[in-house]
Amino acid sequence: MSTVAVVGAGAMGEAIVSGMLARGWLPDDLVLAVRRPEHAEALRASYGVEVTDAVTAAAKADVVLVGVKPYDVHDVLTQIGPRLRPGALVVSLAVGLTTARLESALPAGTPVVRVMPNTPAQVGAGVSVISAGSTCDDAKLDVVDEIMSAVGAVVRVPERLQDAAGAISGSGPAYVFLAIEALIEAGVHLGLPRATSAELAVQTFVGASRLAAETGDHPAVLRERVTSPGGTTAAALSVLEDRGVRAAFLAATRAARDRSAEIGG
């Protein structure tokens, strides 16, 4: 098994580490890097993994996952580049940054993969969108597929679709959490105890998502099965349509896609 360094084990990097460990990777397979000493200590205590600085971690690894914020990626790559093992693979989790841009900050010929993961990786239910850089062969892309498969589904796309994919699945959990939060609050406004409303709302998202995933039925068909003529669901859906929910999703995802392209420069 490869040694994997996670340089930047924050919200996303830690979700991947936690998911990998839950799915059979060993603490010795991993080496992490963060910036703050107290964060390093917390990660050591939680996972029993080595936590060090970016260059030391990268120098020990066959695969280096870079999970720092997009604006920190260039500095990290220029620091770790000279210390990478021969043939080491660099995997960026950063939204927006193209493989061409990543390659330009690394020693010539370094294989690079761009990944757009999402935080449900933490419970093994993530989805990662992956694209190879110019010198990354299929075998290296397979390695990334294997790592990210430990934390959920993996989808390969041409890199030109990465900004759009990130707007759907990378940011998507936040849209869902916002909807869950709104539904819980709505239940409270209708008089449900908060804990009851939270249980109903969360389990409804879990159940509806599983139903869509496991049946493969089109969501419109599943929605029709809930919607009795002249019934309660129809009354609710007409309000949501009047308030422009679909238009809001179109505009929101366009904004995310455009912001991703802007971050990528």
Ligand SMILES: NC(=O)C1=CN([C@@H]2O[C@H](COP(=O)(O)OP(=O)(O)OC[C@H]3O[C@@H](n4cnc5c(N)ncnc54)[C@H](OP(=O)(O)O)[C@@H]3O)[C@@H](O)[C@H]2O)C=CC1
């Ligand atoms: N959050 C998400 O849902 C998703 C995020 N992404 C991408 O993942 C990346 C990380 O985002 P996110 O996890 O939210 O960000 P966080 O701020 O939560 O994590 C960034 C981490 O990088 C660490 N770090 C910063 N600089 C260094 C350095 N020089 N050496 C070592 N560690 C360093 C920080 O350490 P410390 O905590 O000690 O300061 C922190 O733990 C971004 O590029 C983002 O685009 C992609 C898809 C989804």
Ligand SMILES: O=C(O)[C@@H]1CCC=N1
């Ligand atoms: O908001 C962000 O920029 C990151 C990328 C996708 C999800 N979170």
